[in-house]
Amino acid sequence: MKVIGFAGYSGAGKTTLVERLIPLLKRRGLRVSVVKHAHHKFDIDHPGKDSWRHREAGAFEVVVASDKRLALMREFEQPAQLDVHQLIAELDAGVDWVLVEGFKHSDLPKIEVWRAADAGEAPRAVRYDQDAHVAAIATDAPHLLNAPIGVPMFGLDDVEDIARWLIDSGDRFHYNVTTHG
Numbered sequence: 048m049k050v051i052g053f054a055g056y057s058g059a060g061k062t063t064l065v066e067r068l069i070p071l072l073k074r075r076g077l078r079v080s081v082v083k084h085a086h087h088k089f090d091i092d093h094p095g096k097d098s099w100r101h102r103e104a105g106a107f108e109v110v111v112a113s114d115k116r117l118a119l120m121r122e123f124e125q126p127a128q129l130d131v132h133q134l135i136a137e138l139d140a141g142v143d144w145v146l147v148e149g150f151k152h153s154d155l156p157k158i159e160v161w162r163a164a165d166a167g168e169a170p171r172a173v174r175y176d177q178d179a180h181v182a183a184i185a186t187d188a189p190h191l192l193n194a195p196i197g198v199p200m201f202g203l204d205d206v207e208d209i210a211r212w213l214i215d216s217g218d219r220f221h222y223n224v225t226t227h228g
Contacts, residue, residue, distance in 0.1 A: 050135060050222035051182070051213060052147040052157030056171050059162045060203050064185060065146050071210040077143040082134045084149025092120065131155060132227040140224060144213070156182040156220055162203070163188035182219070185209060 053061045065081060072079050092099040098109045102122060111118045119137075131150040138145060147155060151174065159181045164170045170191055175181040175198060183199040186192065192200070201209050213220070 048135075048138075048140065048142050048145055048222050048224070049213075049217050049220040050145045050147060050155055051220050052131075052150055052153060052155040052180075053160055054149070054151035054157045054174065054178075054181075055160035055162070059160045060185070060187075061148050061160045064158075064160055064203065064206065064209070065148050067206045068146060068210055068213075071206060072144055072213075075210075075214065078139075078141065079144045079146060080138045080142045082131060082138070082145060082147045082150075084131075091118065135222065135227070136224050144220075145222070151178075154180055156180055158183045158185055158201075158209070160184075160203070161186045161188075161192070163191055182216075183209075183212065 053065055055061050069079050069081070090099075092102065098111045098118075098120065101109045102120060106122070107124070108119065108121045111120075131147055131153045135145055135147075147153070147157075151157070157178075157180055159173065159175050159178075161171070161173055161184060163186075173184075173192060175184055175196065181198060183201060184192070184196065185201045185203050185205070187203045189200055189202075199212060201212070
C-alpha cells in the first residue's frame with residue numbers, strides 16, 4: 048500500500064482535495080481508503096438506530112455489516128489517542144492508496160494544503176519549512192510562499208496533476224504496515 052497525508056489548517060481545503068482525488072485514483076483501477084483525524088467526541092451513528100442503542104447500552108465494540116459495507120465502532124473505556132500508524136494497521140492490507148487527512152505532526156509523507164488568509168487576516172504559518180515530511184504543497188497563493196520551496200507545488204484545483212504526481216512517484220509513498228505497526 049502507498050500512504051500520503053494531507054495536512055493543513057481547518058478550512059484550508061484538505062477534505063475537498065481528498066474528496067476530489069478519490070474518484071481520480073479509482074478511475075485508474077486503484078483501491079483507496081481514507082484515515083481521517085476527528086476532534087473530540089464525534090458520532091457516525093444516529094440516536095435510535097440499533098447500533099447506537101447497542102453502544103449506549105455499553106457495548107465495547109459494535110460491528111454493523113451488510114452486503115455493501117462494514118462499520119466498526121469502538122468505545123474507549125479511557126481516553127485513548129491512537130496514532131496514525133495504529134489506524135492504518137486497521138485497514139484492509141489489499142488497498143492501493145491510503146489518503147490520511149489530518150495528523151499534521153505525523154512522520155508520514157504529506158501534502159501541505161495551504162490557503163491564503165481571508166481578507167484582513169494575517170497569513171497562517173506554513174509547515175513545509177519546518178517539516179521534512181512535507182512532500183508537496185497544494186495552495187491557492189503560491190506567490191505568498193516566500194521561502195525556498197524545494198518540493199513540488201500544485202494549485203488547490205490541480206487535482207489531476209496531483210493524482211498523476213502521486214502515481215508517478217508511487218514508490219516514494221510505499222508503506223509497510225509491519226514496519227510501522
